[in-house]
Amino acid sequence: MEEISPGLENVYIKYTNLTFIDGNKGIMRYRGYDVNELAEKSSFEEVSYLMLFGNIPSLDELNDFKNKISENLALPQYIHDIIKNAPENADALGIMQTALSALSETYVNYQWNEKNDLKLIPKILGNTLSIVSNIYRIKSKLPIKDPVFDKNYATTFLKACFGMVGEERARAMDSALILYMDHEIPASTTAAIVTASSLSDMYSSLTSAIAALRGPLHGGAAESAYKQFEEIGNPDNVESWFNKNILQDKKRLVGFGHRVYRTYDPRLKSFKKYADKLVETENQKKMLEIAKKLEELGVKAFGSKGIYTNTDFYSGLVFNEIGFPLYMFTTLFGLSRISGILSHIIEYVETQERLIRPRAIYKGPGERKYTQIH
Numbered sequence: 015m016e017e018i019s020p021g022l023e024n025v026y027i028k029y030t031n032l033t034f035i036d037g038n039k040g041i042m043r044y045r046g047y048d049v050n051e052l053a054e055k056s057s058f059e060e061v062s063y064l065m066l067f068g069n070i071p072s073l074d075e076l077n078d079f080k081n082k083i084s085e086n087l088a089l090p091q092y093i094h095d096i097i098k099n100a101p102e103n104a105d106a107l108g109i110m111q112t113a114l115s116a117l118s119e120t121y122v123n124y125q126w127n128e129k130n131d132l133k134l135i136p137k138i139l140g141n142t143l144s145i146v147s148n149i150y151r152i153k154s155k156l157p158i159k160d161p162v163f164d165k166n167y168a169t170t171f172l173k174a175c176f177g178m179v180g181e182e183r184a185r186a187m188d189s190a191l192i193l194y195m196d197h198e199i200p201a202s203t204t205a206a207i208v209t210a211s212s213l214s215d216m217y218s219s220l221t222s223a224i225a226a227l228r229g230p231l232h233g234g235a236a237e238s239a240y241k242q243f244e245e246i247g248n249p250d251n252v253e254s255w256f257n258k259n260i261l262q263d264k265k266r267l268v269g270f271g272h273r274v275y276r277t278y279d280p281r282l283k284s285f286k287k288y289a290d291k292l293v294e295t296e297n298q299k300k301m302l303e304i305a306k307k308l309e310e311l312g313v314k315a316f317g318s319k320g321i322y323t324n325t326d327f328y329s330g331l332v333f334n335e336i337g338f339p340l341y342m343f344t345t346l347f348g349l350s351r352i353s354g355i356l357s358h359i360i361e362y363v364e365t366q367e368r369l370i371r372p373r374a375i376y377k378g379p380g381e382r383k384y385t386q387i388h
């Protein structure tokens with residue numbers, strides 16, 4: 015008898031050489047390298063190169079890759095217009111999705127070609143940096159401006175948003191971009207693979223991924239976790255809030271639990287480190303204290319069930335400390351994911367290309383007679 019697998023749980027749709035996760039031991043590696051070590055010592059462009067092309071680049075290869083990204087920071091006027099003309103209350107990730115989708119319009123009679131598509135990557139990375147920084151600018155009532163490359167991807171991005179940036183914030187942004195770059199095949203990456211499996215173009219595949227990322231069960235958790243800290247409001251309220259909402263009303267503690275991990279999410283270590291390092295204002299100190307108290311209670315209550323803190327518990331605090339408002343959190347996640355998603359698309363199309371076309375088991379009515387009503 016045919017059976018369905020709800021949520022495609024435990025269904026494997028591809029082999030991968032990209033990200034290894036051991037959910038029981040809390041290990042995560044990109045092409046064999048520990049993710050926290052990369053987050054500490056490497057850069058977004060170096061790890062993007064590793065994911066996309068298979069190895070850590072030589073210095074010449076890295077500089078060449080960076081130069082190519084820097085040559086692709088200028089956006090066509092019609093993309094500026096899309097960002098500028100978005101309604102004032104438009105969702106930041108929604109604008110990103112629309113801009114990426116608009117870029118796909120230029121692909122007429124598109125045919126997958128590995129060589130040409132790999133050449134497109136610096137353009138996609140450069141364009142996406144400009145799209146996301148300009149979304150922030152327009153929402154902050156700043157004029158649209160094409161970024162100017164400075165040092166590396168993270169610094170260029172923060173300068174494009176804020177005009178200036180300190181060393182520590184740039185390092186934290188670089189690490190966040192690395193830590194969020196890939197996570198095997200969550201809903202967003204799977205959506206991109208499904209689209210790419212029809213041999214659609216890279217921008218269309220990315221648009222599918224961003225659309226899936228937008229849902230609150232996936233990309234929105236950092237924002238929801240931060241809102242949870244805001245709702246608690248004061249470190250003195252943590253215990254009573256936890257007892258009432260989580261233990262008594264059985265609400266889910268946001269930033270806790272994961273489909274894959276049965277222990278701490280390994281990326282948490284780096285995010286926690288930056289949350290401690292960058293904390294500055296009284297409000298940030300308060301939010302961090304609330305988070306730490308809440309984490310302690312959560313682990314005590316749920317640790318024995320294999321439910322521990324996930325990345326999103328602390329990443330929002332870091333994004334806030336870098337200087338971003340709440341509405342940008344999921345879009346920053348989207349920006350980080352671009353090279354990971356592209357790596358999966360290329361891996362799938364190049365090595366296991368097969369149109370993804372699952373089946374549904376029909377449960378509706380049997381044959382019925384149609385009666386015309388007009």
Ligand code: ACO
Nearest residue numbers: 231232235265266267268269270271272273274321324326
């Ligand atoms: N708070 C309290 N209890 C929880 C939590 C939580 N955050 N997560 C799971 N549980 C409990 C469930 O109530 C259930 O208990 P039961 O067996 O007594 O009924 C048990 O743990 C198993 O729960 P499932 O929903 O089957 O676990 P699943 O693996 O499907 O859930 C998920 C994963 C959706 C992430 C869940 O842990 C959750 O809702 N977390 C809160 C939202 C969140 O932080 N999302 C971010 C995920 S990370 C990311 O996307 C980058």
